[in-house]
Amino acid sequence: MNRNDVTEKIVAAKRQKGLTWDQLAAAVGQSKVWTAAALLGQMQMNETEAAAAGDLLGLTPEETALLTTVPYRGSIGQTVPTDALVYRFYEIIQVYGTTFKAVIEEEFGDGIMSAIDFSMDIERVEDPKGDRVKITMNGKFLPYRRY
């Protein structure tokens, strides 16, 4: 048994038990996005969080223990994602890659937005012309060190 097997079991258990990410996040005590990422095998839970999630999802102790290990990250197994929903984010990088760089660097100087000291929220924005997905990324600016 490895981390991927647990991810597959979690996805099936969530479906069979009719659980939502909000319910799982409430039990775990973290945000919905982080909880989903952790249960999909991309973040490390502590023992309390893993126990709460394992309990709701009906995982064995061994499976629950795997939730507390550090994952080897990379959820999609493809260089360019084929799924349309995931691809759109790749497309945003292709179109806005140089814009991200130009606007952030003009504002902050030479550096990056951290993807580690980073949080994200995904919300629904109601709109009469069709509801919208609003994604807020929030990452610490890290300036390049000079030495």
Add this chain to the structure above:
Amino acid sequence: MNRNDVTEKIVAAKRQKGLTWDQLAAAVGQSKVWTAAALLGQMQMNETEAAAAGDLLGLTPEETALLTTVPYRGSIGQTVPTDALVYRFYEIIQVYGTTFKAVIEEEFGDGIMSAIDFSMDIERVEDPKGDRVKITMNGKFLPYRRY
């Protein structure tokens, strides 16, 4: 002369004239992010916008005209970006790809966040532990059509 040549000239002219994206956006009459993307060769300007930008940047009429053509999009020329700032966004897709999918689909059903009917903002959030980059993406949810 093609669109890439104009992009390179715009980047140089902006540096030599000490222009900011805010100044260019004000002249163009669109947001800072959209204006930067357009001047970096990823969005199509109308003639008024192109004229305003060309004026500030000292472009020739031929160069200005190229700003009004539809670009073949793709700003980074690499499948996996090597630049650290741009790569972090690719890393976010690798880590959160299945999370984007799971959370958006639970909320909206089967579909995608549009990257076309889409806007984005990039802001500085002051923080005593180090300022942060806040990126807000806003895209229409498009449900898969059944037929």
Add this chain to the structure above:
Amino acid sequence: MNRNDVTEKIVAAKRQKGLTWDQLAAAVGQSKVWTAAALLGQMQMNETEAAAAGDLLGLTPEETALLTTVPYRGSIGQTVPTDALVYRFYEIIQVYGTTFKAVIEEEFGDGIMSAIDFSMDIERVEDPKGDRVKITMNGKFLPYRRY
């Protein structure tokens, strides 16, 4: 058991029971192309549709339930398809890629044909010199948002 296992079982059951896509589509209540795509693991069925299909094909409840989940799309597992029938469509993109772009943009302005708000039909056209395949794609034009 995952979605791919169900797809493989569906293909075998369809062959063994001598079912046609038209029969399956009639039971499901959607078009032939959409029904085939859904049963091949690329579209999400609702519970009624899944039940009808599962019934005809002899699927277990667990297998039938998987038809109602959102698939991670990508049916061919190859960047450039090796199968001759599928490759021809890739060839059409290589030959007509810039033509699609030039003709659609002249007619509609800057934007795309949606692959989400999209339907497709595949028909036989009788022809004394050899019957022809007629494919009709119909996708909403989505203009790039300016902001």
Add this chain to the structure above:
Amino acid sequence: MNRNDVTEKIVAAKRQKGLTWDQLAAAVGQSKVWTAAALLGQMQMNETEAAAAGDLLGLTPEETALLTTVPYRGSIGQTVPTDALVYRFYEIIQVYGTTFKAVIEEEFGDGIMSAIDFSMDIERVEDPKGDRVKITMNGKFLPYRRY
């Protein structure tokens, strides 16, 4: 001077002279899609067609002659297209690849839709909820030869 240089000059001349694909197609005497493909370097014109196009676009005799040569096809220079409009067609192959195969083969038997004995039309379909792009592909079915 090679074929790519001529393509680039044609795109510029068309923009500067305000010509449409319909006008060029009328002069050439073929359909709009075929004419665009030919002028974008993917189809071979005969001498009359090339002369008519060269005349309208202001090409030199040498440039006009290149329109009558057989092109080495492949218009996008990328394995997976980065431009959003062109990518959507690639996405359709990823999603519908096995569906194309399953539906065509059930109807016709083992074989392919020709991409050579092939024509295509691109039309606007008016729709109060947003106009739609309708693409009709029409290719001869070619059965695999048994020997």
Add this chain to the structure above:
Amino acid sequence: MNRNDVTEKIVAAKRQKGLTWDQLAAAVGQSKVWTAAALLGQMQMNETEAAAAGDLLGLTPEETALLTTVPYRGSIGQTVPTDALVYRFYEIIQVYGTTFKAVIEEEFGDGIMSAIDFSMDIERVEDPKGDRVKITMNGKFLPYRRY
């Protein structure tokens, strides 16, 4: 069980029973090359052919039935083949790619040699300096359609 499993079993059975491609082709009633391609999972047999082959090779009814399905073609699972015998054909394309194009097009005009309405023979040519492999490919010329 899928088509690849059957291919593997056929290769083993042929070896264990000491059958030759000629014997299999005689039983099937098609040429040696086509029969080998079909039994290696690249061509579709009809029911009589499959029965004859399955009989000789000792296949089960389910395995025999799989020989009558249309295969997803692509026998080597590699973009550039590593096996020396197969690679030499790839090398011929690298060296003669533009020659194929130039000579066929001068003779026939713009079009292709079909790989579908196509047959092939592989023969031994005795030669005192070392026997030679003679391969004869025969494919219908298909001219590009103009429309």
Add this chain to the structure above:
Amino acid sequence: MNRNDVTEKIVAAKRQKGLTWDQLAAAVGQSKVWTAAALLGQMQMNETEAAAAGDLLGLTPEETALLTTVPYRGSIGQTVPTDALVYRFYEIIQVYGTTFKAVIEEEFGDGIMSAIDFSMDIERVEDPKGDRVKITMNGKFLPYRRY
């Protein structure tokens, strides 16, 4: 000036002077296929052959001299060819790769068909249902050495 420049010049000169491969081959004194391959930069001519070809095509002495150098082979500059005519040969390898191997090895034992001690002919075969391209490859069988 390098070999590629000469190839490009030869293609243009052949078109402008209306020369055929047969005429060039007659002057060079080798077969049509070999001559085309050599003039397209894939075979090495001796000085007499190069002089004859250079004369007909109007090459400079420096250009003619380059025809006598050994080329770095590889005519298509792509791993998987995008041009339809060239791709069909790649498709033949994908479909018949394991068949080439199985049939040649049953006949000859373990070894390859040489692509060096190799010749090829390309002919037109008249056929009322559409003329056909016949390609004959003839390569020495080379058995793997045991030691």
Add this chain to the structure above:
Amino acid sequence: MNRNDVTEKIVAAKRQKGLTWDQLAAAVGQSKVWTAAALLGQMQMNETEAAAAGDLLGLTPEETALLTTVPYRGSIGQTVPTDALVYRFYEIIQVYGTTFKAVIEEEFGDGIMSAIDFSMDIERVEDPKGDRVKITMNGKFLPYRRY
């Protein structure tokens, strides 16, 4: 003129003037490694640093100004480096990739060593059996944020 042109000129000027990285670093007022990286187009200099470097190397004002722009990083233009010296570092990642992960995470918990708040030194260590290269990397540990 772009950043790559300046890099190429700097490399040539350094050779022709017999300058060392130590001399350049002393003039610039930063460490040898950082200075080399900056002059090779991977770090951004401030105006004083650029002026000092430009003076020693004989750069024009325009070239000097380019040293103060933020570079698009990626110095080797290859996914897997072909040069033996650079490749050895890639080999270290292939061999020690999981070790880096296992040892750092046991010591620090889930997170990364920053490549931004990062410095590096390269030294010679004398050794009678052959001198050794000692590389010291020093990067801030960044824990994954939980939210």
Add this chain to the structure above:
Amino acid sequence: MNRNDVTEKIVAAKRQKGLTWDQLAAAVGQSKVWTAAALLGQMQMNETEAAAAGDLLGLTPEETALLTTVPYRGSIGQTVPTDALVYRFYEIIQVYGTTFKAVIEEEFGDGIMSAIDFSMDIERVEDPKGDRVKITMNGKFLPYRRY
């Protein structure tokens, strides 16, 4: 059973028994980094070392014996690593690749830092602004042989 299976079992056993790399290294009698690399399948242990490690981790004799075989190296199974911690080292190569080359060659002449006669240490450096990872690589300089 192969080496990868043993690696997976070692990772699980280490977690279940609460062993640290330091404890394993003490038992094995080598450094922490080398011991981790060996137990993760990248270095060859001698029999005493393997016995000590196998004992602590509860491996079978067959599993212990596999630790004494030479591994086929390559721990990450990806050309460009997707995990953030491992990727940062790849990023260092992209940014500093030409700097490594320029600085080492100025100091030592033409050659490489060996990745075979090589050792590495990974340490924690306490820092009030956030602890740091310090990595020391030490490889013999190997000059290119002239002959």
Add this chain to the structure above:
Amino acid sequence: MNRNDVTEKIVAAKRQKGLTWDQLAAAVGQSKVWTAAALLGQMQMNETEAAAAGDLLGLTPEETALLTTVPYRGSIGQTVPTDALVYRFYEIIQVYGTTFKAVIEEEFGDGIMSAIDFSMDIERVEDPKGDRVKITMNGKFLPYRRY
């Protein structure tokens, strides 16, 4: 069971029985290098050779029979090898690729060194400064055929 399974079993049996390549080669009656290549699944043994090897290694008749089949060659499963020992040979091609070509062609004319009519030896050369690996490749020169 396929050829790869047998290779894996042979490697394990050789280790468990403490056999050397020299002992296996003596039993087989061929050279050490050829015997190793054959037992690692890259050369075809005759029945006597396979029987001798199978006997020493304790293979079943079915496994022994697989040693007499022609393998699909390609031992490393990677385009660029990650293992350091194997990579060094790839590096030699990257560095000496054009040298091989230039020196062989000056000596022999246009052609290749055969990798089929080819033998190789690997020896230890004692040297007080460290023993050396001596590899001797011996391949027939094959001139390109002119026709």
Add this chain to the structure above:
Amino acid sequence: MNRNDVTEKIVAAKRQKGLTWDQLAAAVGQSKVWTAAALLGQMQMNETEAAAAGDLLGLTPEETALLTTVPYRGSIGQTVPTDALVYRFYEIIQVYGTTFKAVIEEEFGDGIMSAIDFSMDIERVEDPKGDRVKITMNGKFLPYRRY
């Protein structure tokens, strides 16, 4: 002017002046293979060697100086070489990769054959059945360091 330009000029000058690698090697005072590699841009000459070569080939002082710089190695610009002569060496790695590893490691233990402390010779071996190319590689064995 960069190193590639000099390589191209050297190749042309050698041809025009009718120089052989042996003559160049004699002037340079190193072996034929090393000299060819250096003049083809893969090895660094000292000033005396560069002067001797530059003299014979008619290089300018600037060009001659470039021969004394350390090259960024990698002569073929392709991951898998397309030229038949160079490809055969790649094929040898594909076939014998695991054999190199198994035989060297049995003889020497865990380590590599150096490609840096390495020399090579290429000779003609006369043979009535066709002359042969003999390549002798000689590299120091480097054992993996344990620490």
